[in-house]
Amino acid sequence: MKYWEDFKVGERIVLGAHAISEAEILAFARKYDPQPFHTDPEAARRSIFGGLIASGWHTCALMMRLSVEANRREDAAATGSPGLDSCRWLKPVRPGDTLTGRSEVLETWPSRSKPIGFVRRRVDLVNQHGEPVVTIVGLTMYRRRPVGPAVRA
Amino acid sequence: MKYFEDVAVGDIMRFGRYEVTKEEIVEYARQFDPQPFHLDEEAAKASMFGGLIASGWHTGAMFIRMVVEHMTPVHATSGAMGFDDLKWLKPVRSGDVLTVESEVREKVEGRRPDRGTVKIESRVINQHGEVVMSLVSLVIYLRR
Numbered sequence: 001m002k003y004w005e006d007f008k009v010g011e012r013i014v015l016g017a018h019a020i021s022e023a024e025i026l027a028f029a030r031k032y033d034p035q036p037f038h039t040d041p042e043a044a045r046r047s048i049f050g051g052l053i054a055s056g057w058h059t060c061a062l063m064m065r066l067s068v069e070a071n072r073r074e075d076a077a078a079t080g081s082p083g084l085d086s087c088r089w090l091k092p093v094r095p096g097d098t099l100t101g102r103s104e105v106l107e108t109w110p111s112r113s114k115p116i117g118f119v120r121r122r123v124d125l126v127n128q129h130g131e132p133v134v135t136i137v138g139l140t141m142y143r144r145r146p147v148g149p150a151v152r153a
Numbered sequence: 154m155k156y157f158e159d160v161a162v163g164d165i166m167r168f169g170r171y172e173v174t175k176e177e178i179v180e181y182a183r184q185f186d187p188q189p190f191h192l193d194e195e196a197a198k199a200s201m202f203g204g205l206i207a208s209g210w211h212t213g214a215m216f217i218r219m220v221v222e223h224m225t226p227v228h229a230t231s232g233a234m235g236f237d238d239l240k241w242l243k244p245v246r247s248g249d250v251l252t253v254e255s256e257v258r259e260k261v262e263g264r265r266p267d268r269g270t271v272k273i274e275s276r277v278i279n280q281h282g283e284v285v286m287s288l289v290s291l292v293i294y295l296r297r
Contacts, residue, residue, distance in 0.1 A: 032214040034221055035232075048231065056233065057210070057217050061185035064210050068187055078188070079201060081209060081241060088235035134235075 002076040004117030004142035007108050013074075015066040015101035015123075020054060022095035028058040053092035059099070059134050060087065063125050066101050077143035079116060084138035091133045099133065101125040106137065115144045156229045157260070157269040157294035164257040169219025173207060175247035181211040206244035212251075212286045213239070216277050219253050229295040234270065239288040243279070250280040258289060268295050 022041070029038030033055035036043035044052040071078045093099065107120040119142060124135045175194075182191030186208035189196035197205040207215075224230070245251070259272040271294050277286040 028214075032218045034218075035225060037232075055217070056235070057214050061181075061210050061214065064208070065185045065187075080188075080190070083209075083238070083240040084236075086235065086237045087239065089233070 002074045002142075003145040004077075004108065004110065004119070005145045007105050007117075007119045007142065009105050009107060011105040013070055013103045015063075015070050015103065015125075017098055017100040018062050018066060019098045020062070020093060020095065022052060025052060025054045025058065025093075025095055028061070029055050033057055049092055051094060053094055056087075056089040056134070059089065059093050059125065060136070062099060063101060063123060063134060063136070066099075066125075067103070067123065070103070079141045079143055081138060081140050082118075084136055085120070087134065087136045087138075089134050091127065091131050093127065093133050097133075098128040099125045110144070111141075116141045117144055154229050155227060155294075156297040157271065158297050160228075160257050160260065160271055160294065162257050162259060166224065166255045167252065168223035168255075169251070169253045171215045171219055171251040173215070173245055173247055173249045173251065175205060178205060178207045178211065178245075178247060181214070182208050186210060202244050204246060206246055209241040209286070212241065212245050212277060213288075215251060216253060216275065216286065216288075219251070220255075220275075223253075224255070231268065231293045231295055233293060234291040236288045236290045237272075239286070241286055243283050243285040245279070245285050249285075251285065252278050254278060266296070268293055270294070 037047040037049050037053055038055050041052045103121050103123040105119055105121050110117040119140050122137050124132050126132050179192055190200040190202050190206055191208045194205050253275055255273050255275040258274050261270040263269055271292045272289055273292055274289045276284045279285050
């Protein structure tokens, strides 16, 4: 198990990849962000974006998915997030794009009242051309390494 | 239609009503945030949250749905550059009813003559009047 103590400033992780389809973009947007450039390929073609683009909140959701998978690979004791400092949508995400990502630990500090610690990290998603599409700086909480009598045999 | 010129710092807008269901919490989490406290009632009970809670990004998605339904039709906006200072303040649970309160914080002229950026602080509020999420969006407004 990877606990809060195990995260070091400067530590970098490469996230997995996700290829986004038109059907996925439409399904998310129809439910949560029904603006024509997210829900209607024809209307999107006539918009300033020149074609269908994913909701920024969909891109963030995919970043979350890739981050959860990375936590799982590391067996990290993540226990939610109090929020983000910033999020910028830098480039449109279009059907057929393959997104991948990287994250870097910027800062770590322990909670004063709970057996958890905080990790501030930057996460970037890039498309198949290497262009950043979204960048965030956000916080994640991790459990502290348990103290007390060793239970190992 | 409200253009960049028509919004003023201090303007307050209240809108939206979103009923949160267990089915939707789990459906969103399966797709985007498969952590036990978003997926499984039993595991969630044993977690520090004491029961199933919505993914914070799901709350963000419900927020943007209310914005698109109520603000986008009457405001000449062209998406957003992003947001700052997003806080998940309280868990969102099945049965909660959410609404939004938005306040114009700052207008930024920028370089483009046809648009400007408006910083809008929004609070997502539950049926008990508790703020569950807040953020400052950087919304692009067209000029008249």
